[in-house]
Amino acid sequence: xxxxxxxxxxxxxxxxxxxxxxxxxxxxxxxxxxxxxxxxxxxxxxxxxxxxxxxxxxxxxxxxxxxxxxxxxxxxxxxxxxxxxxxxxxxxxxxxxxxxxxxxxxxxxxxxxxxxxxxxxxxxxxxxxxxxxxxxxxxxxxxxxxxxxxxxxxxxxxxxxxxxxxxxxxxxxxxxxxxxxxxxxxxxxxxxxxxxxxxxxxxxxxxxxxxxxxxxxxxxxxxxxxxxxxxxxxxxxxxxxxxxxxxxxxxxxxxxxxxxxxxxxxxxxxxxxxxxxxxxxxxxxxxxxxxxxxxxxxxxxxxxxxxxx
Amino acid sequence: xxxxxxxxxxxxxxxxxxxxxxxxxxxxxxxxxxxxxxxxxxxxxxxxxxxxxxxxxxxxxxxxxxxxxxxxxxxxxxxxxxxxxxxxxxxxxxxxxxxxxxxxxxxxxxxxxxxxxxxxxxxxxxxxxxxxxxxxxxxxxxxxxxxxxxxxxxxxxxxxxxxxxxxxxxxxxxxxxxxxxxxxxxxxxxxxxxxxxxxxxxxxxxxxxxxxxxxxxxxxxxxxxxxxxxxxxxxxxxxxxxxxxxxxxxxxxxxxxxxxxxxxxxxxxxxxxxxxxxxxxxxxxxxxxxxxxxxxxxxxxxxxxxxxx
Numbered sequence: 001x002x003x004x005x006x007x008x009x010x011x012x013x014x015x016x017x018x019x020x021x022x023x024x025x026x027x028x029x030x031x032x033x034x035x036x037x038x039x040x041x042x043x044x045x046x047x048x049x050x051x052x053x054x055x056x057x058x059x060x061x062x063x064x065x066x067x068x069x070x071x072x073x074x075x076x077x078x079x080x081x082x083x084x085x086x087x088x089x090x091x092x093x094x095x096x097x098x099x100x101x102x103x104x105x106x107x108x109x110x111x112x113x114x115x116x117x118x119x120x121x122x123x124x125x126x127x128x129x130x131x132x133x134x135x136x137x138x139x140x141x142x143x144x145x146x147x148x149x150x151x152x153x154x155x156x157x158x159x160x161x162x163x164x165x166x167x168x169x170x171x172x173x174x175x176x177x178x179x180x181x182x183x184x185x186x187x188x189x190x191x192x193x194x195x196x197x198x199x200x201x202x203x204x205x206x207x208x209x210x211x212x213x214x215x216x217x218x219x220x221x222x223x224x225x226x227x228x229x230x231x232x233x234x235x236x237x238x239x240x241x242x243x244x245x246x247x248x249x250x251x252x253x254x255x256x257x258x259x260x261x262x263x264x265x266x267x268x269x270x271x272x273x274x275x276x277x278x279x280x281x282x283x284x285x286x287x288x289x290x291x292x293x294x295x296x297x298x299x300x301x302x303x304x305x306x307x308x309x
Numbered sequence: 310x311x312x313x314x315x316x317x318x319x320x321x322x323x324x325x326x327x328x329x330x331x332x333x334x335x336x337x338x339x340x341x342x343x344x345x346x347x348x349x350x351x352x353x354x355x356x357x358x359x360x361x362x363x364x365x366x367x368x369x370x371x372x373x374x375x376x377x378x379x380x381x382x383x384x385x386x387x388x389x390x391x392x393x394x395x396x397x398x399x400x401x402x403x404x405x406x407x408x409x410x411x412x413x414x415x416x417x418x419x420x421x422x423x424x425x426x427x428x429x430x431x432x433x434x435x436x437x438x439x440x441x442x443x444x445x446x447x448x449x450x451x452x453x454x455x456x457x458x459x460x461x462x463x464x465x466x467x468x469x470x471x472x473x474x475x476x477x478x479x480x481x482x483x484x485x486x487x488x489x490x491x492x493x494x495x496x497x498x499x500x501x502x503x504x505x506x507x508x509x510x511x512x513x514x515x516x517x518x519x520x521x522x523x524x525x526x527x528x529x530x531x532x533x534x535x536x537x538x539x540x541x542x543x544x545x546x547x548x549x550x551x552x553x554x555x556x557x558x559x560x561x562x563x564x565x566x567x568x569x570x571x572x573x574x575x576x577x578x579x580x581x582x583x584x585x586x587x588x589x590x591x592x593x594x595x596x597x598x599x600x601x602x603x604x605x606x607x608x609x610x611x612x613x614x615x616x617x618x
Contacts, residue, residue, distance in 0.1 A: 022435070048421075053393045053394065053420035053421065054393060054394050054395065054420070055396070056392075056394040056396035056400075057365070057366070058396075059394070083365075084363060085364055085365040085368070086331070086363065086586065087364070087367075087368060088365045091365075108588065109363065110420065111357075111419065111455070111456075112357075112362065112455070112588055112589060113454070113455055115589065116588075118590050119590045120587075120588050122587035122588070123587035123588045126331070145422070146420070146421070149588075278429075278431035278432035278435055279417065279418045279424040279425075279428035279429050279432045279458075280421060280428055281425055281428045281431070
């Protein structure tokens with residue numbers, strides 16, 4: 001089951017920079033991705049924190065093409081491809097695989113609620129059968145508080161039994177460590193790679209046999225998160241984890257996506273970074289001032305911010 | 310504010326027939342729409358009960374084109390056009406308006422949860438400004454138990470103030486009569502047309518100044534629902550309402566979309582009608598038998614079923 005492209009480490013659901021008219025800003029996206037890769041962070045573009053669900057299929061295809069044409073490493077990319085419509089999921093997943101992406105992060109179809117595991121199994125199986133490509137590696141995206149469509153342990157068990165290798169792992173964004181621990185216990189030995197949905201559980205996940213984390217704050221605090229990933233067996237790992245938690249807590253006092261963008265705008269001096277796409281809203285001037293005070297209190301720094309401006 | 314195309318009456322979120330491979334079956338869709346229009350039911354294609362959120366943008370565009378090329382009346386259509394990505398919503402809405410549709414039924418962007426009224430206002434305003442067409446008439450789609458993104462009274466007030474005429478009304482699928490009543494009270498006098506989200510509240514809505522209903526069961530029980538719409542001032546209106554409620558209750562004991570499709574398959578003898586797209590699942594044989602018993606008990610009939618097969 002070990003493949004050269006097996007993904008591990010720290011991934012960012014890469015923030016999508018927008019222009020004032022809410023169109024994507026590909027040049028700034030490329031710079032942000034380079035800055036992340038230079039700090040050994042993988043690229044989970046089009047995730048929740050990427051406002052990926054506010055981007056259309058053709059926008060996502062074009063942005064992925066731009067990233068790859070810019071020389072960014074496809075094998076370190078895990079684009080979000082799960083949409084409500086199976087046809088969209090298939091199109092995006094096929095495009096990602098043919099572009100050489102190391103994996104895809106796949107939401108379940110998330111409009112219809114109260115659906116059964118049988119229905120979700122058919123949805124995932126339908127995508128896998130339609131894409132029909134041995135290179136496909138799917139990371140299931142469990143984020144029930146947003147999707148409202150949980151991915152159960154029994155569903156994983158069934159998918160993994162039928163599609164070993166293709167069902168490559170999970171991002172567990174439930175925030176429920178017991179669930180992450182259950183995934184590790186039941187599936188890690190079967191070549192199923194568990195990523196924590198934030199660095200909050202990075203140390204615990206690595207100790208339990210997980211592969212890393214895919215975390216919003218990797219967009220703004222990549223160095224220290226990667227350092228813990230690389231040094232988790234060191235004696236100061238708990239202290240490192242505590243420092244990560246303090247930085248994350250500062251951001252989490254605000255709407256997270258807008259706050260991360262505001263922090264980048266602040267540190268780079270480029271106010272265009274603040275822009276979010278509706279239905280999200282930028283931080284107010286008061287919120288920005290409060291965020292800056294919080295971040296100053298935890299000694300937050302954006303390393304090499306000039307490369308991002 | 311009165312325009313010739315002002316929509317009223319009974320609309321069905323038109324069931325989308327699928328082939329065995331889950332591709333849409335346009336011929337059967339056209340026949341189903343003709344059957345509905347012949348019974349004076351309007352066509353809210355691509356709604357929740359249409360599995361509209363399991364169809365991609367290009368699929369919806371093609372199906373709408375097919376319906377109109379088949380001679381079905383665009384002015385009696387209210388296609389669902391609200392998607393997660395504003396670019397998708399704009400594309401579908403523009404296409405519907407240019408195709409002559411009487412209105413569009415618009416979900417809010419529904420992936421991100423806990424968004425503000427300000428963010429939703431910007432999302433709707435962005436679509437209206439981008440489409441920039443005086444013919445556009447938007448029916449806001451309030452279905453919080455599925456979208457998890459409610460449309461508040463204050464948001465309606467603000468949108469209606471800025472875009473009178475364009476903000477044409479609402480489908481209230483909350484199932485909360487108090488909410489529908491509040492919409493009628495606050496907005497009906499401002500040219501804002503309230504449709505109940507099911508025939509359960511059809512009589513109450515008409516008595517309160519509403520325009521009709523947009524109801525799943527109009528797909529299978531159109532005649533009696535339209536009859537109440539036309540005869541709501543008659544002495545037997547309450548009895549008509551009770552009969553509608555009994556039929557709806559029989560369907561509602563099962564997953565609604567699969568049950569309506571199973572009923573059509575049963576009455577037409579065309580088993581292909583049973584097919585749903587994942588993540589939905591067809592009724593089991595046991596469920597179908599139970600449904601048929603329930604429907605027989607309420608003397609359910611599918612009028613002129615031969616036209617649907």
